[in-house]
Amino acid sequence: MAVLALAGAASLVAGEPAAADTDPALMAPVVPMDLVAAGPLAAPGPQTACIDVGPPCGYITPLMDIDLPAKPMCGLGKIRFSEEDRANCLPLPANGGSVVLEGTLTWGWKISDDGVYPNDPMTDIVINFPGASGTPDWMDVQVEPSEFRISTATLADPQYLVTDTTDPAAPVFWYHFERPIKVTVTRTGDPTAEDLAKLHSQRQPPPDIQPVFVKARSNPSGNYYTSAFAVDIIQFDARVPTAGLPVEKDSPAPQLLAVLAAAVLLARRLR
Numbered sequence: 001m002a003v004l005a006l007a008g009a010a011s012l013v014a015g016e017p018a019a020a021d022t023d024p025a026l027m028a029p030v031v032p033m034d035l036v037a038a039g040p041l042a043a044p045g046p047q048t049a050c051i052d053v054g055p056p057c058g059y060i061t062p063l064m065d066i067d068l069p070a071k072p073m074c075g076l077g078k079i080r081f082s083e084e085d086r087a088n089c090l091p092l093p094a095n096g097g098s099v100v101l102e103g104t105l106t107w108g109w110k111i112s113d114d115g116v117y118p119n120d121p122m123t124d125i126v127i128n129f130p131g132a133s134g135t136p137d138w139m140d141v142q143v144e145p146s147e148f149r150i151s152t153a154t155l156a157d158p159q160y161l162v163t164d165t166t167d168p169a170a171p172v173f174w175y176h177f178e179r180p181i182k183v184t185v186t187r188t189g190d191p192t193a194e195d196l197a198k199l200h201s202q203r204q205p206p207p208d209i210q211p212v213f214v215k216a217r218s219n220p221s222g223n224y225y226t227s228a229f230a231v232d233i234i235q236f237d238a239r240v241p242t243a244g245l246p247v248e249k250d251s252p253a254p255q256l257l258a259v260l261a262a263a264v265l266l267a268r269r270l271r
Contacts, residue, residue: 062225063107064230095189101234102181111175120221120223125219127217128217129215139186161176205235
């Protein structure tokens with residue numbers, strides 16, 4: 001089996017357990033026979049969290065991650081934001097323009113700790129990409145494919161059962177569902193002068209940096225599988241495409257508004 005490395009666990013938010021209203025016949029735990037034969041699930045070693053009872057031993061809270069390897073970091077994760085970080089940001093596209101990033105969506109859990117439980121065969125686990133409130137209404141985010149379905153058959157498919165052999169004496173089993181995705185961010189309109197002034201005066205994200213959020217969600221299924229969420233952030237330098245930004249009639253230019261906003265902030269600090 002392949003060696004697995006799951007990334008981005010810090011971006012995950014676990015959901016609540018599903019309601020216990022499933023057919024009692026689904027309550028019996030299920031463990032793939034090839035994993036039972038392998039040993040660690042049948043007789044868990046000290047590296048597992050289920051040493052006293054053996055898996056399965058609780059709810060399955062999936063880990064989900066969005067990985068866009070070509071995305072510039074643009075200072076993400078740094079305490080201090082420098083001009084060098086800004087130079088590594090994507091320029092905000094002109095109105096009607098798009099930025100396309102390809103990556104992967106992963107969903108799974110650590111079988112060695114949590115075992116394998118049945119889902120509700122009438123309720124597939126569906127991963128989709130709802131919009132996020134932090135994305136401005138003049139930016140649109142689309143993910144292709146728009147959803148993935150994990151059925152009872154998918155959960156039992158051995159191609160998704162992988163082993164981390166980093167420690168050969170204590171192999172760790174995972175369920176690892178991975179699919180390629182394409183994220184398209186399109187500028188569908190123009191920020192207002194108020195939007196630009198707010199961008200210039202904000203502290204987090206840094207001034208003139210416009211974040212766009214890519215969010216994934218999976219629903220609960222049966223009595224054991226909880227919902228999961230993942231979020232990735234794409235940051236744009238909003239200073240660059242000034243030629244494409246609006247200058248409203250009878251309104252000062254965006255650059256002047258930015259200077260005025262900075263002057264107001266300075267005056268408040270001097271009080």
